[in-house]
Structures are given as structure tokens and as C-alpha cells.
Amino acid sequence: MIKNYFTYFSHKFASKWLVLGIDLLLVLSAFFIAYVIRFNFTLNFDLDQFLIQLPVLFIVSTLSFFIVGSFKSVIRHTGFTDVMNLFKSISLTSLILVALVLINRNTGSFPGFTIPLSIIVMYTLISFVVLSASRLLFKMSYQYCKSIYMSSKNILIYGAGDSGIVTYNALVNNDKTIFKVLAFIDDNSRKNGKSINGVPILSKDKITKTYIETHAIKEIIIASQAVDSSHLIKLLDSLIDLDIKITKVPPIEKWINGELSTSQIKQFQIEDLLGREPIKIDNPNLLNEFSGETVIVTGAAGSIGSELVKQLAYFDVRKLILVDQAESALYDVQQELKQNSKVDFVAIVADIRDGLRIDNIFQEHKPTMVFHAAAYKHVPLMEKSPYEAIKINVYGTKLLADTASRYNVKKFVFVSTDKAVNPTSVMGATKRMSEMYISCLQKESKTKFITTRFGNVLGSNGSVIPLFKKQIEKGGPLTLTHKDITRYFMTIPEAAQLVLEAGTMGKGGEIFIFDMGESVKIYDLAVNMIKLSGLRFPEDIDIKITGLRPGEKLYEELLANGENTLSTYHKKILISNTRELDYDTVKAEIEELCITNRFQNNNIVLKMKNLIPEYKSNNSDYERFDKKVQIYKKAKALTQNDNTNKTYMNL
Template identity: 75%
Template sequence: MIKNYFTYYSQKYASKWLVLVIDLVSVVTTFLLAYLIRFNFTLDFDKKQLLVQVPITLFIASVSFLSIGSYKSVIRHTGLTDVINLFKSVTLMTFMAVFLVVSNRIIELIPGFTIPLSIIVMHALLSFMVLSASRFLFKALYRYVKCRFITSKKILIYGAGDSGLVTYNALVNNVKTRFEVLAFIDDNEKKVGKKINGVPVLSFKEISLAYLKINQIEEIVVATQHLDTSKLISLIDSLIDSKVKITKVPPIEKWINGELNTSQIKTVQIEDLLGRAPIQIENPNLLNEFRGETIVITGAAGSIGSELVLQLSHFDTKHLVLIDQAESPLYDLQQELHRKGKYNFTTIVADIRDGLRIDGIFQEFKPTMVFHAAAYKHVPLMEASPYESIKINVNGTKILADISSRYNVKKFVFISTDKAVNPTSVMGATKRLAEMYISCLQKESKTKFITTRFGNVLGSNGSVIPLFKKQIENGGPLTLTHKDITRYFMTIPEASQLVLEAGTMGKGGEIFIFDMGDSVKIYYLALNMIKLSGLRYPEDIDIQITGLRPGEKLYEELLANGENTLSTYHKKIMISKTRELDYDKIKSDIEALCITNRFQNNNIVLKMKQLIPEYKSNNSDYEKFDKRSKVYKKEQDTVNNQIDKTFINL
């Protein structure tokens, strides 16, 4: 209640006009004080002349304040700029007074009006001092009252540089919440031990759990713009047993009009803990690559597809054709593009398995580029439905690639996955088959077929991060299939940038992969998410190990057996050199696989294993085919050994 009254009355009555009146009163007071000082604090001066001088001085001061606008500043946020404006006002007032006095001596406009120059100079100095001091006094009084009646939130700021200082000012000047900054944390030993605005600078080593508890620290704001990811992870790990919240200041380019607002300080996101710097692609050739192109995007309403659409919408494309069979998400994407003022696109509800429908779309729009993101991607679901997985991931890709080739599309960019590498699941195997088919098609087509292969995408539909967030919201536990499971991660924008870059640099037949740094242990990811949510493990949220799901790997790979890489002009992007294929046989076998009966799941998997020798099922019913082949191979080896021995004896 007191807080609300204080905020209301300070905003209502501390108006700019009240500030102007106070400033004018201060000017008159200092003018009288200057007279007293000039005459040794006696009244031995002409009182009648003073009665003429005061109104004129008041008028001159009014003109100078109104001209400069120094009275318009918010007093409780007084800073250097406001002091400079006061200096300008006082300087203008002084020059006007001197000019009027000198002019009156030459041409007597105001009878009896004269002011000793010594008084004008003293008045200028006193006015500047009093006006500046009054503002800082009010600012201090405001903070004092705020401290007395508003509960403070004790925080630390990580980073004692320029960004840290801006963060400090934004926090201490916040109207709604009182922040008490107890210390800065900095890794620069030259800054440690010093003070900024009276606040000490400490090293990271000094921030112990005991320090946090004694000082009742509630939050640490990471203000530095260049904090190493490993340092951030180390900070979170060191606070795992405390209730201290960790927040982060956004990049400078995202500040509002170059100024930081406390509402922009957000909780550290899991994307900040990838264990590597975000991959940035700045290729000016992208502008020319997509200018005037008609581009088809399949799976346009999905996580990757929709981001791809949003990024392409910023280029000078001729037309975007957005295809998806998910009606509602496609409608949402359409509305989002309209909100952004984009209209050179067409949304089409269609199934990529419908060859006649897709052919009709190509005939109508005559696309020059295709980005193929439509796919079934959930490993356990596809393990139970090999036929459905083949229909979409292989046959859907085949139909789309064949039509693209028939209509002489310039480039066809296929979005694959690291699960296609040495696959252990039906889903991974179908994506590998799709890679193989478009490689075969490359040999007989004018279209440049390009594949991008990357790891898990943070925040995509059905990925682990949204699942963990939902489980945390529901009070837990977090479900984890294995404590040692690891994955490569990238953000949705990163994945989309890779696809666009592949569309630019690809010459046809390449598989592009990212240098994604080290893989991330999902168990540690879960612990960090619990911590970032302001909770503790296992007191607040537990982690439950459920066991590997059918077809799931403990770790993912970016290269298959027999593959190596070639570098590109971007150090984070490489080209996978795949093993040689018998293209004619592979192509005909995949075509035959696409017309397999839906009730022949076992036959489908057996044929996939024949086509992909490195496909070994894991934690799946289809492991029996691998074991059978191992037994058969062992029996064959035994027979061959016996034959060899017979020949030796002979």
C-alpha cells in the first residue's frame, strides 16, 4: 500500500512544472545569497535596485530553462546528461544577464538597472551548485524512502565492465522493484578489490555458498557480453545447492533504443549451455542466391520448416510455396507471416505421398528450389510402424525428388539427421535410405541434390527440452531413458541457417554436416534445467531413469563407417565423403521397397538391413535379424575354415 501511494504521488506531483518552479526559486535564493556574499553578509546595498533586478533575473532564468529544457528531466534518474543541461541553462542565463547589463549601460532601457559583474559570476556558480545538489538530494531522498518502505532484492552482477555498469543503473533506478546490488563479480584481477559507485568488485572464487547465505543473495545477473559457456556452466554447477536465481542480460543489439530495461533481464536459457559458441553464418551470397526464386518448402509448419520460412521471407524471393499436411500449424504460420507484413507466399495443405497433387503444385507454381523438411521423426513411434516410416521418409522423398528432377528444379535441399549415421532405428534407417536415393538420382538429373545432416534441435516439437519443461511445470519427475545418454544439440535458427547455407554452397551430391562441438550429456542437461527453474534436485524435482526406448542410441554420430570429411570455406561446415554405392541397384531396390505391402513390417526391416549394412537395431524387436545374421555368418566362417583345413591337408 505504502509503495503504491509513494509511486503514485511521486509521479503525479513531481511534474516538470513543479521542477521549473523549484529551479526558479533556487535561482532567486542564490541571487540574494550572492548579494550577501558580495557585501560581506551586510545589507549595505540599494534595496530598491534589488527589487528591479530580482524580477529581471527571474525572467532571464525562465527563458534559459525553457530554452534548454533542463526542467524536463526525471529527477529521480538524474545523471551526467542532466547536469550538463543545467550547466547549459546557467551559462545561457549568465550570458543573457551580462549582455543586458552591458547593453543597459550603453542604451539605458531599464532605468537604474545594473548588476555588478562579480555578483553575476558568483550567482552563476551558486546556481549551478544548488540546482545540481538539489537534484541529487531528491534522488537520494527518493531512494531512501524507497528503501524504507519497499522490500529490497539483494543481487550480484557478474561483469564489472560497461555492460555491468549499465545493468547496475537499470536496476537501481527501477521504479517497481528495489534492487540492492551488493557486489560485482569479475574475472579481471585488475578490477578485483576496487569499487564502482561504492559497490565492491569481487572475484568468482570469493562467491561461496556461505557468502550467498550470509548476504541473503537472491539473484546473480550475468551482465558480461562475453562470458565463456564453460564459465556459465561452472557458475550454475557451483550454485546447484543454493536457491540463488541466475538471470542474463540480453545482447546489446537487443536493448530498447540502446538502453537496457530490467524487464529484458531473463532467466538463463538452456541454449546458453550448449557447451560451444553459437554458430553464426554471415554469407552475403545468400541475398543473391534466393533473389527472384520460387521456393517450395515441405513440412513448412514444423519446427525447422517454419523457421526456414521465416528466414526466407526476409529475402527478395519471387514466391514461397508452403506445403504441410498439418492444417492448424500451417494456418498459424500463415497468420504470423501476415502479421509481419509478408504476402508473397501460398500455403497449401497437401501430402507429399500424393504424387498427382505434388505434380499439380509444381505445374502451377514452377518452383526453382525445394527445401524438403517433411518427415516422421519420432524414433519409438517409427520403430512400431516401419511401413508408415517408409511411406513418408523414403517414398515421400522419392516422389518429391523425382518430380523436382522432372521439372528441372535448380536445387533440392534435403533435411536429414545424425540418426541416419550407423542407424540403430527404423527412423534413422529410412532417413539414410532417402539420402541414398537422392544420391542415386543425382547421377541422372540436372537438379542439384544436397543433403544437410545435423543433431537434435533445441525446442523442436517433441524434443527433450519441451518435454522436460512440461514435466517441471507438472512437478516432475523428469524422465530420462539412460543416465549416460548423450546428444549433439543446435538451436532452430542454427539448423535453418545450415539448410540455407547448404542451398547456397551446394554443387550437387554433398552431405553437409556441422562441427557441433562436444555432445551434451542429457542427465546434466536435466540437472541444469531444474536449477534454471529455481528448483533443487532431488528435493523439488526428481529424475527417473526409464530405460532406452526401442531403436534409441546411447550416443549419436555425425559420420558413418567408411565416411570422412572435406572442409568448406566455413570452418564449422564440412562435407561428408560417403562410401561408393551401386547406384543402379540401390535405386531399383529402394523403388521396390516403396511398394512393399503394409503388413510386411519384418520384410521391410530385413530389406533395409540388406540395403544398409551398418544398420544394427538397438533395444528393438528387430535385433533378432542382426543376431540371425551373426549366427549365419559364424556358421559360414566355420564351414569356410573347415574347407581351408581340408585343402591344407590335401
């Protein structure tokens, strides 16, 4: 019952008028104590004079408390600022009293009224001590009751800087749970051995399994934004067998109203452990590039598209046109823009395969730039539906690019993928065909066509991270297609920044590739995600190997056979030197492929393989066509006649 009462009242706050009343009672008591001390701990002083002085003190103290506002603080959370406010209130009261006494001595306005200056000095010291002590005593009593009647958790804070101190204050002032901060961890050796609010600062070398077990540490909170990810990975590895969570404090710009609350401390994300420095774009030319432009973003409701929209909204664009066929997701992006941005925009539900609809959009809004992010991207699904992959990824891109060229759009930026490099899947092949068509179109258009090529995006729809998170929530196991599979990764904001930067530097016809550091082993990523969830591998959650899916690669590549790169002014962005194309032939074959019957999947794949020599299926039913295509090419090289073409069609 006592616990229930305490829990109930711990969420209540004392009235400020009650606090004011207690403070006034304490300062009047301090005034009496000052008299007693002044007269050698006796009552041998003029009681009538004291009773005249008391109302004056009451009025002056009330005025001072109202001017400073010291009675408005939450007592249980008393801090240095609250104590300073008490000092200001008492000092102001004493100054007013001294001024009244001196004025009365010179003017004689109130005969017989005086307060000995020694009494005022003693009163100032005693009242400050009494008021401060009363608050401290209440705070200590509250903390003691919390420790008895509420659950507690032992915590370590990584980072002893300003963010670490703010995190500490947010934890100790939490009303729902007692967080006992046992130590700060800091990489700065000069801080080691010191303390903050009595909490020691330790080096990371001291945080061993023995230390964690001895002190029953339940959580490590990463407060510093500059902690090296390699240090965190080592820390995770050292704590793999322990039941401990690792969480992080968001950057200061994401704090609510500039203040941190414990609800904002979140689970550490795997994207924070990429093992490389985050890619940052700091190019003032971006402001000039998009200023006054009318920009279309297709796939605006998708992972990359929505981030492009969010970042473009920070620039002085004339207008943003958001195009997507996913109505609900587009609505969400629309509402977010309404709440967080003043940019002029319009959200349009449309299918990029609808030529009349796309033409109408261009005619009405007259865009000057296009960012094309709409695409089908799931490899196994597209492997079963080549016709749909062609219709969206190739025909949709062709139609959009043709329309942009017809309306003399300044720039058309196409978001491609590293799966277009030496493709092993239908999806990758369709993206490569789109790259090729754009290259062909560049030869006859005033529009600058630019392609950007990058790897997997952490947290994007359908990516491995959300899948692993769902599987962890369900208790596992985590499913992985192959133990040795690797991928290049970047975060959604990084991908969008690099697309915008490439769009700015592009002169037309380039394929930009992004340096994403070392490829990441998905198996290691899965193990780290289990650790970050405070679980053990394989005791709590295991990993199940399911085998490569149709069209899936073991290793992704950024360059195709016969390609090399040129550097740009940004060290993370390179230009791919692609092989020369027979533009007229390629363009004609792609146009023909776009009108292929939907029931001719085999024919579609054969034509794609003929058009893209490096396209070799992997773990797919279409592997059987690779040999036949080679036979056809040899036959075609020997005899250029109609019989060869018939033979090819019969393969």
C-alpha cells in the same frame, strides 16, 4: 497504509509544469541568496532595484528552461545527463543576463537597470548547486522510502563493461523491486579492485559460497556476451547447494528501442552452456546464392523450417513459398513474417504426399531452390507406425525430389539427421532411405541434390530441453531414459545457418555433416537445467531413469560404417564419403517399398533391413528380424532362385 500509498505514488510521475514551477522558485531564491552573500549576509541592498531585476530573471530563466528542456526529466531517475542539462540551463540564463546588462550599459535603453556581474557569477554557482541538490535529495529520499516499503533483492552483475553498466542503471531505476547491486564480477584482472558508481569490481575467484551466504545474494546476472561457458559451468557447480538464480541480459540488438529493461533479463538457458563456441557463418557468397531465387521450404512451420524461413527472409530472394500441413503453426510463421519482414512470400497448407498438389505448387510458383525439412521425427512413435514413417519420410521426399527434378530446380537441399547413421530405429532407417534415393536420383537429374546431416536441435519441438522445462515447472522429476545416454547438440539458428551454407557450397550428390563439438551427456544437461532454475538436485527436483525407448540409441554417430570425410572451406562442415550403391536396384526397391500396404508393418521393416545392411534395431520388437535377415542374405548369396525369395517372405 503508508506502504500502500507509497506503492501507489511510486508509479506516478510529477507534472513537468510542477517541476518547472519549483525550478523557477529555486533559481529566484538563489538570486536572492546571491544578493545576501554579496552584501555580507545583510539586506543592505537596493530592494527596488532587486524587484525590477526579479521579473527579468524569471522571464530569462523560463526561456532557458524551455530551450534546454531540463524540467522534463523524471526526478527520481536523475542521472549525469540531467545534471548537465541543468548546467546548460543555468549557463544560458547567466549568458543572457550578462548580455542584457552589457547592452544596456552601452545603449542606455533601460535607465537604472543593471545587475552586478559578481551577483550573476554567484547566482550561477548557487542556482546550479541548489537545483542539482534538490534533485539529488529527492532521489535519495525516494530510494530510502523504497528500501523501507518495497521488497529488495541483492544482486551481482557478471561483466563490468558497457553492458554491465547499462544493466546496473536498469536495475537501480526499477520501480517495482529494489535491486541492490553489491558487486560487479569481471574476468579482466586490470578492473579488479576498482569500482563503478561506488560498486566494487571483483574477480570471479572472490565469489565463494561464504561470500554468497554472507551477503545474502539472490541472483547473478550475466551482462557480458563474451563470458566463457566453461566459467559459467564452474560457477554453477560451486553454487549448487545455494538458493541462487543465474539470469542473463540479451544482446544489445534485442533491446527494446535500444534500451534495456529489467523485464528483458531472462533465466539463463541451457543452450548457452554447450561447452563450445557458437557456430557462426560469415559467407558473403550466401547473398549471391539466394539473390533473385524463388525458394520453397517444406516443413516451414517446424523448428528448423521456420528458422530457415526467417534467415532466408534476410536475403534478397525473389519469393519464399512456405509449405506445411500444420495449419495453426504455419499461420504463426506467416504472421511473424508479415510483422518483421518485407520479403514476398506465400504460405501454403499442403501435404507433401499429395502428388497433384505438389505439382500444382511447382507449376504455379516455378521454384528454383527447395529446402526439404518436412518429416516425422519422433523415434518411439515411428517405431509403432512404420507405414506412416515411410509415407512421409520416404515417399514424401521421393515425390518432392522427383517433382523438383522434373521442373529442373537448381538445388534441392534435404535436411537429414544423425539417426540415419547406422540406424537403430524405423525413423532413422527412413531418413537413410531418403538419403539413398536422393543419391540415386542425382545420377539422372540436372538438379543438384544435397543432403545435410546433424544431431539434436536444442529447443526444437519435442526435444529434450522443452520437456525438461515443463517437468521442472511441475516440480519434477525429470525423466531420462538412461544415465549414460549422450547426444550431439546445436541451436536452431546454428542448424539453419549450416543448412544454408551447405546448400551454397553443394555441387550435387554430397552428404554434409556438421562438426558439433563433443557429445553432451543428457544426465549432466538435466542437472545443469535444475541448477539454472535456482533449484537443488536432488533435494528439490530429482531425475528418474525410465529405460531406453524402442529404437533409441545410447550414443549417436555422425558417420556410418565404411564412411569417412572430406574437408570443406568451412571448418565446421565436412563431406561424408558414403559407400557405393547399386543405384538401379536401390531406387527400384525404394519405389516398391513406397507402395507397400499399410497393414504390412513387419514386411516394411524386413524390406528396410534388407535395403540398409547397417540397420540393426535396438530395444525394439523388430530386433527379432535382424537374425532372419542375416539368414536370408546368406541364403540369397548361395542360391539366387524363387524359393529363396519365398523363404524370405515367410520369415
